[in-house]
Amino acid sequence: MPETTEPQSSQPSSSPTVTGLDTVAVASGDPQREQPWAELGLKPDEYARIREILGRRPTSSELAMYSVMWSEHCSYKSSKVHLQQFSEIPQETRAGAMLAGIGENAGVIDIGQGYAVTFKVESHNHPSYVEPYQGAATGVGGIVRDILAMGARPVAVMDPLRFGPLHEPDTHRVLPGIVAGVGGYGNCLGLPNIGGEAVFDATYLGNPLVNALCVGVLRHEDLHLAKASGAGNQVVLYGARTGGDGIGGVSVLASETFESTGPAKRPSVQVGDPFQEKLLIECTLELFHAGVVAGIQDLGGAGLSCAWSELASAGDGGMHVELDRVPLRDSSLAPEEILMSESQERMMAVVEPADVERFLEICARWDVEATVVGEVTDGTRLQIDWHGERVVDVPPRSVAHDGPTYHRPFARPDSQDALQADTAEALPRPGTPDELRETLLRLVASPNLCDKSWITDQYDRYVQGNTVLAQPSDSGMVRVDDETNLGVAISTDANGRYTRLDPYAGAQLALAESYRNVSTGGAVPVAISDCLNFGSPEDPAVMWQFAEACRGLKDACLELGVPVTGGNVSLYNQTGETAILPTPVVAVLGVIEDVTRRTPTGFQRAGERVLLLGETREELSGSEWASVVHDHLGGLPPRVDLAAERSLSELLVASVGLLTSAHDVSDGGLAQTLVESGLRHHVGATVALDGVHADPFVALFSESTARVVVTVAAGDEDRLVQLAADHGVPVTTLGETGGASLALADGLDVPLDELHRAWVATLPLALA
Incomplete structure (x- = not known):
């Protein structure tokens, strides 16, 4: 029978680790052990639900996984009831079929001539306030890996930014670091930055918004999805080693309101290495070309916890992992910390046994470390061992997809x-x-x-030689095929003042402006991605803004005939009682048959x-x-x-x-x-x-x-x-x-x- 003991939380602790190894056997034998579930961001009912799912208390490693995967940033527990209405929008576009959409790492659109384009916009707001350079840099790195994981070569990035008033000292602290982080990472990757925004308003003081977009190009046959199927297939972790940076990272930072004196929780922000990421990109593209990847997932928010649980949940079986095989930069890390770390420049692949040797050879040639850490099983559980001891035994879907769903109260103020x-x-x-x-x-x-040249001059806009339009043009445009001159245009827009006055209309106006900006260059708008930045979902007025904005976007997409391919929700953008202006950033992708005629x-x-x-x-x-x-x-x-x-x-x-x-x-x-x-x-x-x-x-x-x-x-x-x-x-x-x-x-x-x-x-x- 499921455990029904009332949850108890220990006193605040800086680390989720406990004395001794907390195995599944140990957890079954001492159900009353106090655990730091509250310090990890879980609510009493959420902790009780975990115990119900497992029929016992979670191990400390399981608790770490559930805490990051059930966070607001990863589970969308306050927003998914409103996001569901985007599924009412037809998935066809004026360019062609949508090959992948909501639920994948990024949406993929058929643009003709055998080409597809994948694009997505996400937030890295809270980490960029805590550590501006690395927060912004790793925001770029994360969205690039999302695009890469779809089988595409990343070809351009964009950066919609929001700051407090220009004269404020804290704006002078965060703005130069954020811009340097965006430019430093993207420039080192050799990706042109072709557009974005920089907007100033008092409500963003203490809560700058750092949204990052990436667009990638692939042939139809190169599409890859995040799933672990085929019993006996091997699970390979490759890229950078796992370190103590980013433990909890964005999954914790983006799931709680900042206090007026600063963030209530400041786990280490991830540290990025763009040169390692560049090797990872080229290595991954060669792995795709060699046909040795059966499934793939990038490691971003929630790190290994996300990659393993999502791959297993989307597959047709279970997964067994040897956690002690994970290459570490810090040998003192406990299992819980390894599972929570959001260290950058890492990918996870599912590889058929016959292809493992070839996979490892390609990684070695690119000087990318690769390790077989587990395998797909014919069971239904995600099981993780640490030096031969079972520390995780969970239904993967309960971690990755069946987290809490909140119907938070909302009301027009x-x-x-x-x-x-x-x-x-x-x-x-x-x-x-x-x-x-x-x-x-x-x-x-x-x-x-x-003029925003002080910002945009720090970005390389023309590297790769395919940039057709960039700042300060209405939209960014890149050539996809150098023989036919097929290309795509992208714009991002939002007006927080409009959305504050009328959230329904404000979201539609953001979409309309992006739609119009793409059209001015001569491209046909075909699809959108969105990054919905709002205050605390625990405030009914904020949730009303969010609900109205989602409804407005859905209705506008239906009328304009553009589907939502995916996106991101960023909540808790609030300092004390001051929420940001509601800021639904909408990115529109357009297709142009001949970029020379733009x-x-x-x-x-x-x-x-x-x-x-x-x-x-x-x-x-x-x-x-x-x-x-x-x-x-x-x-x-x-x-x-x-x-x-x-x-x-x-x-x-x-x-x-x-x-x-x-x-x-x-x-x-x-x-x-x-x-x-x-x-x-x-x-x-x-x-x-x-x-x-x-x-x-x-x-x-x-x-x-x-x-x-x-x-x-x-x-x-x-x-x-x-x-x-x-x-x-x-x-x-x-x-x-x-x-x-x-x-x-x-x-x-x-x-x-x-x-x-x-x-x-x-x-x-x-x-x-």
């Missing part, structure tokens, strides 16, 4: 009505040309709208016609203007019009070859779009705003969506106007490119040199 009623309509507005000029220059120089960002030359696609409304609540000039957040975000976004996307794709440039209108409104377009190649423009909106201020700073500024050759304007009419997209002729200034209205003529000085100075001055 009473304060939401007052927040939405506090619109930007009554805020003082600039009226004269001088006031508009001052506002324009202030916004251009604001942290969220200024549409560039920014005015290319003088004498071209400038047009605005889409409709401008008075929508200033939640805008950069309201935030920067008035420190105001209230009202409703811009209206979501997904039908308009889809029509606009189809027009942009149909206009490839006709458009000479395209740049979306988003944060900062039309004014920011025109500034960035002009500064890209130092080509000015003269435009008229009366056709945009009767009020020049609204015309310049409204953040209405489904809008793009485009240029065409002077003789092609009528063709574009007709094409826009055919797609039902409103079009307004603004003016013509040329000159050394932006002439935006009567009396409002700002030299490009002055705009450039304001735009580029902010980050270097603040971070010098």
